[in-house]
Amino acid sequence: xxxxxxxxxxxxxxxxxxxxxxxxxxxxxxxxxxxxxxxxxxxxxxxxxxxxxxxxxxxxxxxxxxxxxxxxxxxxxxxxxxxxxxxxxxxxxxxxxxxxxxxxxxxxxxxxxxxxxxxxxxxxxxxxxxxxxxxxxxxxxxxxxxxxxxxxxxxxxxxxxxxxxxxxxxxxxxxxxxxxxxxxxxxxxxxxxxxxxxxxxxxxxxxxxxxxxxxxxxxxxxxxxxxxxxxxxxxxxxxxxxxxxxxxxxxxxxxxxxxxxxxxxxxxxxxxxxxxxxxxxxxxxxxxxxxx
Amino acid sequence: xxxxxxxxxxxxxxxxxxxxxxxxxxxxxxxxxxxxxxxxxxxxxxxxxxxxxxxxxxxxxxxxxxxxxxxxxxxxxxxxxxxxxxxxxxxxxxxxxxxxxxxxxxxxxxxxxxxxxxxxxxxxxxxxxxxxxxxxxxxxxxxxxxxxxxxxxxxxxxxxxxxxxxxxxxxxxxxxxxxxxxxxxxxxxxxxxxxxxxxxxxxxxxxxxxxxxxxxxxxxxxxxxxxxxxxxxxxxxxxxxxxxxxxxxxxxxxxxxxxxxxxxxxxxxxxxxxxxxxxxxxxxxx
Numbered sequence: 191x192x193x194x195x196x197x198x199x200x201x202x203x204x205x206x207x208x209x210x211x212x213x214x215x216x217x218x219x220x221x222x223x224x225x226x227x228x229x230x231x232x233x234x235x236x237x238x239x240x241x242x243x244x245x246x247x248x249x250x251x252x253x254x255x256x257x258x259x260x261x262x263x264x265x266x267x268x269x270x271x272x273x274x275x276x277x278x279x280x281x282x283x284x285x286x287x288x289x290x291x292x293x294x295x296x297x298x299x300x301x302x303x304x305x306x307x308x309x310x311x312x313x314x315x316x317x318x319x320x321x322x323x324x325x326x327x328x329x330x331x332x333x334x335x336x337x338x339x340x341x342x343x344x345x346x347x348x349x350x351x352x353x354x355x356x357x358x359x360x361x362x363x364x365x366x367x368x369x370x371x372x373x374x375x376x377x378x379x380x381x382x383x384x385x386x387x388x389x390x391x392x393x394x395x396x397x398x399x400x401x402x403x404x405x406x407x408x409x410x411x412x413x414x415x416x417x418x419x420x421x422x423x424x425x426x427x428x429x430x431x432x433x434x435x436x437x438x439x440x441x442x443x444x445x446x447x448x449x450x451x452x453x454x455x456x457x458x459x460x461x462x463x464x465x466x467x468x469x470x471x472x473x474x475x476x477x478x479x480x481x482x
Numbered sequence: 483x484x485x486x487x488x489x490x491x492x493x494x495x496x497x498x499x500x501x502x503x504x505x506x507x508x509x510x511x512x513x514x515x516x517x518x519x520x521x522x523x524x525x526x527x528x529x530x531x532x533x534x535x536x537x538x539x540x541x542x543x544x545x546x547x548x549x550x551x552x553x554x555x556x557x558x559x560x561x562x563x564x565x566x567x568x569x570x571x572x573x574x575x576x577x578x579x580x581x582x583x584x585x586x587x588x589x590x591x592x593x594x595x596x597x598x599x600x601x602x603x604x605x606x607x608x609x610x611x612x613x614x615x616x617x618x619x620x621x622x623x624x625x626x627x628x629x630x631x632x633x634x635x636x637x638x639x640x641x642x643x644x645x646x647x648x649x650x651x652x653x654x655x656x657x658x659x660x661x662x663x664x665x666x667x668x669x670x671x672x673x674x675x676x677x678x679x680x681x682x683x684x685x686x687x688x689x690x691x692x693x694x695x696x697x698x699x700x701x702x703x704x705x706x707x708x709x710x711x712x713x714x715x716x717x718x719x720x721x722x723x724x725x726x727x728x729x730x731x732x733x734x735x736x737x738x739x740x741x742x743x744x745x746x747x748x749x750x751x752x753x754x755x756x757x758x759x760x761x762x763x764x765x766x767x768x
Contacts, residue, residue: 203520205493205652210677231653232492232684234677272541272583272596293562293582332687335626335656361493361652362519368577368621385739386498386522393520397620418739438705445675445706 196472197348197355199374201398203390205361207382208410208434211444213358214238215451215461216378216468217323224352226344228370229360230313230328230337237447241318241325249328249340250309251292256283260304267296267305288335313340317347324352341369348373354465363393371398376472377405378431381419388418395428404475406431408464431471432464483512484766485646485665489689491681493652495673496701499734501649502526502743503755504762511643514636515615516629516661517651518602524615526743529607538616538631540601540624541581544574550593557585557594577621602628604635612639626656633661645766654688662688667695667766669725673702674709682713686720696722697765699758703727723765726757 200213210227214235217223227235254267254276261283268276268283275289276296287310297305313330326347328340337360348355359370371377377398381391391407398405406429409419413436423430434440440457443450450457488501497517505513505527515523546557548571558566565578566585574585576599586594601622607613614636616628629651636646648665651657662668668689672682682698689696698717703710710727717724733749744752 204522205490205495205520207494231655231658232677232681234492234680237676237680270583270587272581291580291582293580293584294560295582295584295587298560298584299587330655332654332684333659333691335659337655338623362625363620364519364618364625365577365621365623366655382494384735385525385741389522389525390520393620400620441705445673445678445709447676 194353195351195355196353196376196469197357197374198376198378198468199357199359199371200378200380201359201367201371201394202361202380203363203394204382204387207380207387209361209380210234210238210358211410212378212380212408213356214449215457216465217354217356218449218451219458219461219465220354222322222352223354223356224324224326224347224350225356225358226347227327227358228341228344229358230330230340231360233327233329235358236316236325236327238449239320239323239325241320244316244318247315248311249313249315249343250311251339252294252307253287253290253292253310254285254296254305255308256285257304257306258282260302262302264301266299266301270295270299313337315340315343324350337366338369341366345369345373363397367394367397368401371401371403374403376468377403378468379405379407380410381407382411383409383413383417383419385418388422391419391422395426404471405429406468406471408432408434410434411436431467432460434460483643483646484667485648486762486766487648487650487661487665487668488671489650489658489668489685490652490671491654491685492673492678495671495678496728497671498522498526498649499738499744500669500671500699500701500755500758501647503745503752504647504759506743506745507756507759508645508647510645510647511611512636512639512641513613513647514632515649516632516657517649518616518618518625518628518632518657519651521615521617523649525741526738527613528741529609529611529613531607531609533605533607536604536606537600538602538604538628539598540622540627541599542596543576543579543581543599544583544585545595545597546572546574547593547595548572550591552591554590556588556590560584560588580623604631606635606639608639610641612636612641614639626660629657629660633664654684658688659692662692662694665694667697669762670696670698671701672698672713674700674706674713676709679709679713679716683716686722695765697725697762698722699725700727702730704729725761726754728754728758
């Protein structure tokens with residue numbers, strides 16, 4: 191069990207099902223862990239960890255700038271840009287930064303070398319420590335459209351020496367989620383027992399299957415009686431690896447940014463056994479891979 | 483025709499629950515679900531007509547003809563998205579490719595073309611009321627573009643409605659920004675958790691950039707009254723109108739699970755949302 195460096199992604203499809211709850215509590219019960227918040231549009235893990243000694247690094251993307259005196263108005267760049275980020279109006283080339291995807295094509299296509307690249311800040315990465323957890327958060331600047339460049343940089347932090355790295359993903363099943371799970375050894379899907387929850391669970395389940403990721407479902411906010419999310423898992427033979435009850439005490443503590451596994455033995459047990467289960471599943475999968 | 487958009491920043495605060503109740507109460511003849519990543523409005527609002535599906539083409543994707551390719555590697559060198567791999571001939575990773583066309587430009591053999599790519603489905607329900615929604619293909623980009631198409635499809639259906647109600651997506655990024663463009667007002671549904679408050683601040687800042695009228699509604703306000711107080715103070719400081727709060731209500735969960743809205747059953751959250759609706763309309767029309 192030494193030097194395993196396991197990377198575990200936590201995702202959900204629907205927002206508000208408990209991704210951050212599960213991520214921060216799993217990281218807290220692990221001996222040495224890293225927590226990476228890839229939900230860059232709404233990063234909240236740091237509100238629970240309250241890390242100290244934080245260092246901030248800017249995340250920038252390249253955008254073109256034009257030297258108007260060198261531009262001959264040929265509009266090759268305008269024609270090339272698939273994102274319509276360049277327009278030629280009033281005998282001047284204009285650049286719309288918010289549409290630019292930083293592909294660099296306009297600079298390559300310009301026959302006069304009138305375009306060069308400059309850095310534009312789209313957000314930041316903040317690293318700090320909270321007890322035995324290294325906390326890394328990506329934060330997209332308000333008004334910016336794409337957090338994908340921040341997520342790509344964040345995943346560079348996943349290659350540390352920690353036994354466990356937990357990747358808290360954005361909601362949904364689009365490109366940002368896909369980026370976040372690329373490096374993961376295991377995907378934990380957090381689901382809630384509502385019609386909405388099940389519908390989105392189905393979508394994200396398809397995504398982890400598509401990327402061939404070993405996965406398991408944690409059922410959150412469970413109440414007695416019928417559980418729509420559990421029924422869905424049974425029907426589709428999806429592995430349920432844990433259940434978290436609907437509990438007002440948990441809800442209140444969590445809403446105040448308290449990590450419940452650090453305070454209540456019952457939750458320490460729940461998250462410890464969840465972590466053991468995940469570790470075992472990854473080990474089993476590795477053993478199967480070896481046989482192949 | 484005024485457009486009202488429901489947003490939240492944080493997911494799971496109750497956007498769809500509020501939007502579906504508003505649609506019922508306002509008897510809206512035009513509504514849309516812009517949460518193309520995880521659409522749910524159709525599970526609460528049942529339109530009588532069968533939907534019409536249209537394929538949504540996102541950005542084109544590069545395609546390499548290996549019969550012409552001479553393995554020079556220029557495409558791989560110039561691709562900034564690491565979308566080109568060279569194990570057993572050159573190949574494009576369709577999930578990483580953003581369709582910029584740089585590889586096609588640098589290829590000396592003209593072995594690369596940009597081909598149309600289906601990135602999702604546009605869905606339209608239309609009778610005397612119109613419901614526009616969509617489903618993004620898994621792992622796809624282009625969500626902002628699809629959101630714009632959902633809104634365009636709604637407007638082009640040309641139904642005479644005093645009000646258009648749009649259910650938005652969580653976050654502050656591209657689909658949210660695409661949904662804000664052109665609306666008359668944003669109602670932010672938040673919850674009294676530290677995450678909810680942090681995300682509320684971020685979505686307010688985003689809405690400010692686009693200079694749109696904003697009001698705030700606290701859902702499940704009674705689960706943490708201290709945090710509710712904090713939101714009230716925040717809204718006061720930012721001069722944001724606050725509507726009546728909606729209490730936590732187990733009946734709301736049951737209504738949703740039975741495919742209904744909270745105004746279809748007699749419950750505390752349903753009574754509260756009626757007040758939220760009338761206050762919102764006053765602000766929207768004010």
